[in-house]
Amino acid sequence: xxxxxxxxxxxxxxxxxxxxxxxxxxPTFGSYAMAWFRQAPGKEREFVAAISWSGGSADYADSVKGxxxxxxxxxxxxxxxxxxSLKPExxxxxxxxxxxxxxxxxxxxxxSDFASWGQGTQVTVSS
Numbered sequence: 001x002x003x004x005x006x007x008x009x010x011x012x013x014x015x016x017x018x019x020x021x022x023x024x025x026x027p028t029f030g031s032y033a034m035a036w037f038r039q040a041p042g043k044e045r046e047f048v049a050a051i052s053w054s055g056g057s058a059d060y061a062d063s064v065k066g067x068x069x070x071x072x073x074x075x076x077x078x079x080x081x082x083x084x085s086l087k088p089e090x091x092x093x094x095x096x097x098x099x100x101x102x103x104x105x106x107x108x109x110x111x112s113d114f115a116s117w118g119q120g121t122q123v124t125v126s127s
Contacts (some may be wrong), residue, residue, distance in 0.1 A: 001116045002026035004096045009121030012086055016125070020081040022096030022118060032116075033101045033108055034072060034079045038092035038123075047109055048094070049081060054104035064090075086125045093120040 008020040022034070035050035049070040051058045058070050067086075072079040079096065097114035108114065 002032060002098045004098060004116055004118035006094065006096045006118045006121040009094060009123045011124045011126065014086060014088055014125055014127050016086050017082070017084045018086065018123060020083065020094055020096075020121060020123070022079045022081075024077045024079075024098060031100055031102075032098045033106060034070075035097045035099075035108070035114060036070060036079075036081045036094055037097060037111055038090075038094045039120075040089075040092040043092075045095070045111055047111070050107045050109055051079065052103075052105045052107050053101055057105040057107050059107045059109060083123070086123075088125045088127045091123060091125050093122050095120045 002024045003026050006022050012018050033053050036048040037045050038048050039045040047061050049060045051070045055072045067084050069082045096118040098116040099114045
């Protein structure tokens with residue numbers, strides 16, 4: 001399994017932007033679909049975005065569509081989540097997740113689909 005380390009979280013004002021990064025180490029990164037999930041205090045973990053191992057397909061939660069963009073650089077073994085127009089309700093711990101897939105454009109969406117998880121990075125959006 002891959003090991004994942006997130007970075008880039010922090011405190012930002014509403015309307016601001018942040019870019020999260022998730023660096024992977026371990027087996028062939030290119031065969032892994034990746035995702036971001038988040039968990040706010042007192043709430044269940046929820047899907048944010050996912051991307052296929054080819055990078056050609058991505059999907060987003062309705063709550064972040066048009067504001068967040070997920071991308072990957074397989075040469076750097078890193079995925080990114082560019083977050084713009086941030087809202088206080090985006091405040092959460094953001095987790096990177098990975099799962100090995102066999103189809104280049106497959107985008108898994110459920111947390112149960114993912115076998116490897118990072119430790120999380122805190123994002124706080126002040127109003």
